[in-house]
Amino acid sequence: GSTSPDSHVDVLIVGAGPAGMMANMHLSELGISHRIIDHRGTRTLNGRADGFHVPTVEIWDSFGIYDRIEKYSERFGQWGLWTFGEDAAAGIYRQHLGSIPGHENLRLPKIGTMHQGMIEAGLGDGVRARGGPVVERGTKPVELTIDESLVNDPTNYPIIMKVHHVLKSELPDAWTGAHSVQEDGTLKPEKGFVEAFGTDPHEIENHVDGTEGTTETIHAKYVIGVDGAHSWVRRQLPDLKMEGENSDQVFGVVDIQPITNFPDIRRTCSLLSHAGFLLLIPRENGLVRLYVQFPEGYKTSDVKDRNNEKATVSDILKAANEILYPYTIGYKYCDWWTIYRVGQRVCNKASHLDRIFLAGDATHAHSPKGGQGMNVSQQDTYNLTWKLAGVLRNQLSPSVLKTYDQERLPIARNLIELDNDMAKVLLARANRDEAEVQRVYKRLSKFSGPISTYKSNLVIGEDGKGARQDAATGLPIGLRFPDTATVYSQADGDPTSTLSLLKSNGLWRVLVFAGHLADKAQLAKVDAMGERLKALQQRYPPASARREDFLEILLFHSSPISAVEFSDFHHTFFPVHETLGRNYFTIYGDSGGVKEADKTTGSHGVYGIGEKKGALIVVRPDQVTAWVGELDDVDQMEEWFASFMIAKDEAKRRDSGREGGTKI
Template identity: 25%
Template sequence: MAQNSTPQVDVLICGGGPVGLLLSYQLARMGIKAYAIEQHDKSTQAMYGRACVLYPRTMEMLDQLDLGETLEQIGFIGRSAVTYHDGKSIRGRGWGFISKPLDTFFDFCLNIRQKYSENVFRDAAKALGTVMHSNTKLIGFTVDDGQGEYKITAELQEEGGKARRVQSKYIIGADGGHSTVRTIADIPFQGNKVEEEAVMHWVRMDALVKTNMPGARLGFGAIESPRHGNVLWIAEDHGRTRIGFALPNEVYEKHGQHMTEEVVKAEAIIALAPFELELITVDWWSLYSIGHRVAKSFRTKERVLLAGDAGHTHSSGAAQGMNTGMHDAVNLGWKISGVLKGWFTDSVLETYSLERRAVAEQLIALDKTVSTLISGRLPPGYSGDAHKVLGDVLESSAQFTIGLGVHYEANTINKDSSVSAVEPGWRAPDVLVHRPGSKIPMRLHQVTKNHGKFWIVVFAGSPFRTRSKLSALREYLDDPQSFTARLTEAFSFITVIAGPGLQADEVLGVERFGDAFYDVDESAHVRYGIAADEGAVLILRPDGILGFAAGLHEGAKLAEYLEAFITRKSKKWE
């Protein structure tokens, strides 16, 4: 193939599921040229099924990427849960943790089948110029250790057997548990199937149903079955319901991989007892066994990265698969974009594998316990009733499960600080602020959208008491030697002023730091643990994680933090 017919792109994305599509959208949003491929023709695959729950933290991140509202118009808003044992309602078990108060304005789960979330991501990427090339298979790739920019040369096979070669600076494997990218890169996939005398087999189905179970359309349900484990019940989009249960061993031994829809439907009816169940239409069903695996690294040879199921696989017991994949995609999207744009050093991209693999290991450790309990069995080290133990485990791990408790250890972009009550590496709380003159509050996350830049948030405190510190900060930032003059424009400023005001510059006594907003009742300052007579400067990562905090008078510390990973200005991307 002639060299001039070989496309050269920044990133080759392998995989057209939600992770690959969300990455495609993010890269296009941030001005990065990507080539996205999907081995299968989505139009001929099962139209429904697979993942269906998006947790609160996932919704926060998608909203910061301007995708939340579209998804909310389609999915089912789930805020409540019911659990039944012998037909009687029991509190504090099953999905009861969903009903507890949450520190987020997205205090719900969005139950939306993967087909529809994929459609939203695909359309958003396409609107920005990135098209998913379906029926295109990755055959192989090589990594050139030479000096050229396009170090990846990939061999693709398109529909009809046509060969194509694509060169890229990076390749991302978002191609599922049987990842071709991971296999070719020879990245060990550590773990195995659940090792028990009786391997756990689960059934999942989406159906239009009729039932006399109270609360069937509240959002979530669990039926503690003596034969089918902890039966899953989720109200989905378009009036559908996701039903999941452990298949009794004797049923699997009788039918095995020759399981039929009629057998599965009959077992679902038994599983819901004593409630009645009529399956009007079954859109999709699946039988699978449980396995837990994690890639040794999510990045290798510097230019090869993994995301989603390509990097980690586990059960669907706590509905973590798509959520964890979304978190991978968001974490990776801004980092690889910033490196490609020349904003960040490679040390930022290096944190991707460190951060996300640690979360995957934590998830798998939890899922090994949860999946066993959902199957109606007790894991080693536990005693008592499996259903009650499951409720306790889900309750104790709720913050991690819904994503608000996911956090990262100290590294290049998470630097310890004692200025704020929120620790670096943790999610920045979504607090309310007001635009000048507006009586309608806005969320901080609405102001700090994810466009790949860091947000430097100047919590000004009460300006009448912090004016000297604000003056010192303004003087430092305006100095020609300040980091604002030396570093690439990988950050933006906003100011949050404690109390009401009329005109920000006049109230502050200095020129405002980016757009100004008012913390009218000082609740935002209180939530972050910032005294109104002290103020502080917080640096938020593009993904809404707190990276660093310093006092208003500590401009040099801000510079030290940013200069560790933000490059000096160049003409290429200005």
């Protein structure tokens, strides 16, 4: 084929699965020049991952895309645990019915299921709303080189990626496995569900963007390889290897509209019988997903993949019926199915020269038991993208990029350990212990709750070294900000969750927990901080082209909102923006009325903050608590910011020093 002219881009994303689309949305929000390519001709049309968990939902919500996903997804209701006794002929019985352990006290029911394609579509909506790029379909990378002499200056384009726009005739069938069962038992191929959204032809009809049959050379500053378990990008980088084992776990998966007498068919169930292990997950559109783990000793040669003409979905249904005995299950409509062998592996590192980064399935493989794949994958790129943007905007020191591996690889390893733990407990053949099952689900819920405890690094402060954890015992440094306190807007008295104020728009935040401001001396002390904080806010380059500042300052006090007025505050806490006008939503109280605050729901009580000493909390652009101190610790906080941020003057100097320099 012919060759098009070379082009330049700051970030090239390879792969448009959930991890790639999260990167696309975040970079679009941050106004970074980027492109995204995918070798397939459509988004995922059905099947594959389907479970989403609390942190993912909170992240979607911070981009404003959760409402639609919530509307069309299936929420987790009750949970059933089924097992078997000595008498195999009697089949399975219900051991426990209840809510999923560890999820009892969530503010909102935030765990649910929906198939991966609709999640990709939801993320695509978020990209469109921000004017970001569409996925260039039918485009695959064919050659990757990196000029190591150029990697030290972040403005260089050291990566050269050749990509090929395939011929439409070469695109794999957007085959989905959807079918119906006819009267005579034969299977008739069907189109999958016509979905509630994400039906843009660009997403669901096989096509090639770019000129078919041509090759293009792209010069990029950074590459994000999110091209799935068989990552092409990873295979180009000899220093990156998957470590761990390809386990013996073989899973059959079906999405069906079930016809059954099993009583818990609309509950999430974990079932163990003499015949094997089954995970049942209620889904959108009246579907249920069955994960059948074939018994130990099931040989690879027995696994019929669907390219094998002998392959049949009835193998999975047969196994499911054996496990469900004395109940039976069948269907007329099947939306998707597959059979696959699970590996438990993690990449030894996820970056190459701090220029090429891998994320998602390209760096970790595990079983579907915890339903975490799609979640952790999106959280990977959510973590990476604001760091890349900060470096590209000359706001963050390039060494911040090292914290991507430091933070995400332990999460991946932890996930694989959890997977092993779950396998041991859920598959314990004899005497499965209910308490143990509850324990592993609680452990799983840590992944579902405010997870990702990052150890101290360049962008996570350290207790005792400038930061002081005891100033806010309920806000652990390195943990996602917990969605547990209710505060009331000073402007209109509306209750709101603290977390919901932390939108994903690249802004860092200093949360000033001011204590009891009905006490005039305390109010004067907090007001006196206004000038210092204003100067800090103006010290570093802004979060994106849409923002004036890098930092948003939010103030929380423990008094009833009626005890103070806006006019009592320094203008730093009640700012007027040049372009946005006055922002009325920066001050919140722990009590919305005239009564004293309820300590069990208000922010100071919940986050363990003293009403005199107060607290300064720094939250990163990815909703992670990064630094904790008292109101008196402004010096230490400023020093901490200075350890990894580039002040405006210095940023300007670096920029002008480069003019006419090494840019290609």
